[in-house]
Amino acid sequence: MRPTGPLDRVAGAHDAAVLAVARRGEPVARTGLADALQVTPQAISKILTRLMDRGLMAESGSFSSGPGKPTTLYRIVPESRRAIGLHLTRTRLHGVVADLTGQVLERRSVGIDPGRPEPALIADLAGMARELARHGRGELLGVGVGMPGPVDPVEGVYGGSTSSADAWRGAPIRALLLEELALPVHLDHDSRAALVGESWSQPGLLDNAALVLAEEGLGASLRLDGAIVRGAHSQAGEVGHTVVRLDGLPCPCGRRGCAQAEYLAALEAGDQELAARVLATVVLDLVRLVDVDRVVLGGRAVYAHHRVTMEAVRRALAEGLRADAQLHVEVLLSTRGVDLIAVGAACQVLEHEYGLPTALVGPETG
Amino acid sequence: MRPTGPLDRVAGAHDAAVLAVARRGEPVARTGLADALQVTPQAISKILTRLMDRGLMAESGSFSSGPGKPTTLYRIVPESRRAIGLHLTRTRLHGVVADLTGQVLERRSVGIDPGRPEPALIADLAGMARELARHGRGELLGVGVGMPGPVDPVEGVYGGSTSSADAWRGAPIRALLLEELALPVHLDHDSRAALVGESWSQPGLLDNAALVLAEEGLGASLRLDGAIVRGAHSQAGEVGHTVVRLDGLPCPCGRRGCAQAEYLAALEAGDQELAARVLATVVLDLVRLVDVDRVVLGGRAVYAHHRVTMEAVRRALAEGLRADAQLHVEVLLSTRGVDLIAVGAACQVLEHEYGLPTALVGPETG
DNA sequence: CACAATAAGCCAACGCTGTTGCGTTACGTC
DNA sequence: GACGTAACGCAACAGCGTTGGCTTATTGTG
Incomplete structure (x- = not known):
C-alpha cells in the first residue's frame, strides 16, 4: 500500500x-x-x-x-463490485447479493429456529453468505448483517432484546462471522440498514429523512444533513417503547402504552386504521423534533396494508402540521419491498467503502 | 486573499x-x-x-x-477576537460581547415594545450592537441574533410565531442589520444558539446532546455526532407543539394538549412538579429517538425552580429508561445562566468562523 | 564539572492534491 | 476545405502533511 x-x-x-x-x-x-x-x-x-x-x-x-x-x-460500472446483505429475524434469515448500485443479483431465504444456539446461527449466516457469493462476478467487498433490537455496530455485538429471553444476547456476531468468512462484516440495527439501502440508489433525496420500519416490532432511523444518526450508544431509533398512550396496554418491557405494544395489538385486532394512527403519532413527533422532509415506511406489517397505512400517516401529518404550512413532508413507501433490510445491510458495506466521508479530521471511525 | x-x-x-x-x-x-x-x-x-x-x-x-x-x-489568545450576541424576545433585548472562548466581556439589557414596527426594532438591535462593540479590543467578527419561534438561518428571516399575531413576521432581519452595521450577521433559533454557546467552551462534551429551553415557550436543539441539527426547513427542535396529552388543554395553535400549553399552565398553577414532568416527557421521547448522552436544561422557567426540575427530569429518565440499563443520560443545568442565548448567538459567529467544518465536498453552506 | 542519554522541535526534500495556462482534438458551419 | 467553438490533455505550480536527518535544551551520571 x-x-x-x-x-x-x-x-x-x-x-x-x-x-x-x-x-x-x-x-x-x-x-x-x-x-x-x-x-x-x-x-x-x-x-x-x-x-x-x-x-x-x-x-x-x-x-x-x-x-x-x-x-x-x-x-x-455496477458489476465491478458486490456485497452480501443478510437480514436476521428471530424466525427467518433472508439474504441478497447486490452490485455496486445496490441492485439485487440473487436472493435466498430460510427459516431458522429461534432457540438455536449461537454457533449454529453463525454457521447458518456463513452458509448463506457462501452460497450467495457464487452469484455475480465483481470483487466481493464484505457482508452486512441487519437485525432488530439493540445492536452495537462499533463492536459488532448484538445487545439482546428487552422484550424476551434471547439466546443470542451478547453474541459477538461480527468477530465470529469475520473469522468464519475472512471478509469484512458490518452489523447494524435493521431500520438503520434499511435507510442506508433506501438512500444508496437515490443519493441526496433522503439527506433529511426518517425511515420507520414495522416488522416484529417498531423501529426508526434518521439521516440528517446526509449523515446517518447512530447516537451516543448506537441506539438511536429505538422508538418501539416510546409511550404513546399513558396507562395504555401492557408491554413485555414492563411499562404500559408503548408504541410497539399498541401497534401490534391493533394489527392483531384487525384495526389497520388504529395501527396506522399509532405509527403516525411516532412519525409526527419525529418530524417536529428533527424536521425531516421525507419519511419512508417499510416492513412486512406496512406492506400488508400499505394503502391504509400511507393514507393514515399522511392524514395525521397534515393534521398535526396544519399550523406550520411551510413544512412539507413527503411520505414514501420503501422501493425495496421485502428485500429492504437485506439490501440495506449490503449497502452498508458499500457505503463504508465508497460512501461520502462524514468528518475530515480526527481518528477513523472504523 | x-x-x-x-x-x-x-x-x-x-x-x-x-x-x-x-x-x-x-x-x-x-x-x-x-x-x-x-x-x-x-x-x-x-x-x-x-x-x-x-x-x-x-x-x-x-x-x-x-x-x-x-x-x-x-x-x-481569547482577546484576539470578539463577537456580539443579541437575544431578542417579545418584551426584552439582551446582549453580550464575548471573546474567542465565549467569555462575556460586557452585557446590556433593555425592555422593548412588542408592537414596535420593524425599522425601530432594527434600530434597537443596531444600537445595542454598537454600544457593546466599544468594549474589549479584539477584531470584531460579527453579530449573532437568537430569537424564539421559527427562523430561517439561511435567509436570515424571521418566520413569524404560530401562537400570536406578530409584527415582525417575515422580517429580513439579517439583511437589514447587515446593511446597518456592515458586519456579518447570523440569525437563528434561540435554543439552537444556546446549544452552540453551551458547547463552544467545552468542545466534545456535548457532541451528542440535546438542549431544552423553557422561556416564553418550549424549544429544543440537538447536536448529533458533533453537528448541530437544523433540519430540512431549519425548523428542527420546534417541540413546543408536540402533543403530550391527548385531549388536554387548548393551545393558541388550535390543537389540544401541546407540551408548551401544558407546561405554561402548570407553571401558572404553581405546580412545578407537573411542569417538570411535561418537560421530562419531551426529554424522554427525544432520548429514545436520537440517543443523546447529555441533556442540558436552560431558560428562565427552568432557573426559577432548577432543583425541582432537574430532579423530576432525572427521575423520569431513570424510570423511562429503566429497561435499557446501558443508556446513561446525564442531565445538566446550563452553565451560562441568563446570558445563555445571547452568548450562544455570539458563539454562532465564532463557530461559523473558527468551528470544525461539517462537510468536505460540495458547495459552501454559507 | 564534563559527558552521555533523552526528548522536542526545526529544516529540507518528497509525493500528492487541485489549479492555472496553453496547446490539441473533434465537431458544426460557412 | 477553412474557420469558430467547446471539450479535453499536458505541464508547471502552490500548498498540504510526511519523512529523515540535524539542532537544541534538559536530566542523569561519572
Whole structure:
C-alpha cells in the first residue's frame, strides 16, 4: 500500500462524491460533476482517471449539441463490485447479493429456529453468505448483517432484546462471522440498514429523512444533513417503547402504552386504521423534533396494508402540521419491498467503502 | 486573499481542530494535539505557526518532566477576537460581547415594545450592537441574533410565531442589520444558539446532546455526532407543539394538549412538579429517538425552580429508561445562566468562523 | 564539572492534491 | 476545405502533511 498522505482524504472524498452522483444510474459529464463538486473540470478528469483505473467507472459514449468537441459521458460500472446483505429475524434469515448500485443479483431465504444456539446461527449466516457469493462476478467487498433490537455496530455485538429471553444476547456476531468468512462484516440495527439501502440508489433525496420500519416490532432511523444518526450508544431509533398512550396496554418491557405494544395489538385486532394512527403519532413527533422532509415506511406489517397505512400517516401529518404550512413532508413507501433490510445491510458495506466521508479530521471511525 | 486551493480545506479543518482543543482553556502541547488530530507532530508545528501568525494562539511557557528538551506549551489568545450576541424576545433585548472562548466581556439589557414596527426594532438591535462593540479590543467578527419561534438561518428571516399575531413576521432581519452595521450577521433559533454557546467552551462534551429551553415557550436543539441539527426547513427542535396529552388543554395553535400549553399552565398553577414532568416527557421521547448522552436544561422557567426540575427530569429518565440499563443520560443545568442565548448567538459567529467544518465536498453552506 | 542519554522541535526534500495556462482534438458551419 | 467553438490533455505550480536527518535544551551520571 502506498504511504497514506493527508491529501488522500481530499481525493477520497471527491472520488466518493463522483460515485454518489454516478450511482443514480444516468451517465454523467465532466462539466456537471465540476459544478456539483465545486472543482475545475480538469480536477474531474483526474478523479475520473483514478476511478476508471479502479474499474469503478467507464466511458459511456459521447454527446454533441452544437459546435465544438462533443462531451464525453461516463457511467458507473455496477458489476465491478458486490456485497452480501443478510437480514436476521428471530424466525427467518433472508439474504441478497447486490452490485455496486445496490441492485439485487440473487436472493435466498430460510427459516431458522429461534432457540438455536449461537454457533449454529453463525454457521447458518456463513452458509448463506457462501452460497450467495457464487452469484455475480465483481470483487466481493464484505457482508452486512441487519437485525432488530439493540445492536452495537462499533463492536459488532448484538445487545439482546428487552422484550424476551434471547439466546443470542451478547453474541459477538461480527468477530465470529469475520473469522468464519475472512471478509469484512458490518452489523447494524435493521431500520438503520434499511435507510442506508433506501438512500444508496437515490443519493441526496433522503439527506433529511426518517425511515420507520414495522416488522416484529417498531423501529426508526434518521439521516440528517446526509449523515446517518447512530447516537451516543448506537441506539438511536429505538422508538418501539416510546409511550404513546399513558396507562395504555401492557408491554413485555414492563411499562404500559408503548408504541410497539399498541401497534401490534391493533394489527392483531384487525384495526389497520388504529395501527396506522399509532405509527403516525411516532412519525409526527419525529418530524417536529428533527424536521425531516421525507419519511419512508417499510416492513412486512406496512406492506400488508400499505394503502391504509400511507393514507393514515399522511392524514395525521397534515393534521398535526396544519399550523406550520411551510413544512412539507413527503411520505414514501420503501422501493425495496421485502428485500429492504437485506439490501440495506449490503449497502452498508458499500457505503463504508465508497460512501461520502462524514468528518475530515480526527481518528477513523472504523 | 490568496488563491483558494483545495488543500486549504485540509488546513482549515486542522486549524479549527487545534483551536477546538485549545479553547477548553488549558495550555496544549504538540504531542497531545498530534494524537488528537492523528497527524505528525511536525504537522502540528506548521498548524500552530499559521494560528500564531493570525494571532489566535501564542506560546505559553514550557513544561519539563524527565530528561530531554522541555515541551513547549501553547494557549489560545481569547482577546484576539470578539463577537456580539443579541437575544431578542417579545418584551426584552439582551446582549453580550464575548471573546474567542465565549467569555462575556460586557452585557446590556433593555425592555422593548412588542408592537414596535420593524425599522425601530432594527434600530434597537443596531444600537445595542454598537454600544457593546466599544468594549474589549479584539477584531470584531460579527453579530449573532437568537430569537424564539421559527427562523430561517439561511435567509436570515424571521418566520413569524404560530401562537400570536406578530409584527415582525417575515422580517429580513439579517439583511437589514447587515446593511446597518456592515458586519456579518447570523440569525437563528434561540435554543439552537444556546446549544452552540453551551458547547463552544467545552468542545466534545456535548457532541451528542440535546438542549431544552423553557422561556416564553418550549424549544429544543440537538447536536448529533458533533453537528448541530437544523433540519430540512431549519425548523428542527420546534417541540413546543408536540402533543403530550391527548385531549388536554387548548393551545393558541388550535390543537389540544401541546407540551408548551401544558407546561405554561402548570407553571401558572404553581405546580412545578407537573411542569417538570411535561418537560421530562419531551426529554424522554427525544432520548429514545436520537440517543443523546447529555441533556442540558436552560431558560428562565427552568432557573426559577432548577432543583425541582432537574430532579423530576432525572427521575423520569431513570424510570423511562429503566429497561435499557446501558443508556446513561446525564442531565445538566446550563452553565451560562441568563446570558445563555445571547452568548450562544455570539458563539454562532465564532463557530461559523473558527468551528470544525461539517462537510468536505460540495458547495459552501454559507 | 564534563559527558552521555533523552526528548522536542526545526529544516529540507518528497509525493500528492487541485489549479492555472496553453496547446490539441473533434465537431458544426460557412 | 477553412474557420469558430467547446471539450479535453499536458505541464508547471502552490500548498498540504510526511519523512529523515540535524539542532537544541534538559536530566542523569561519572
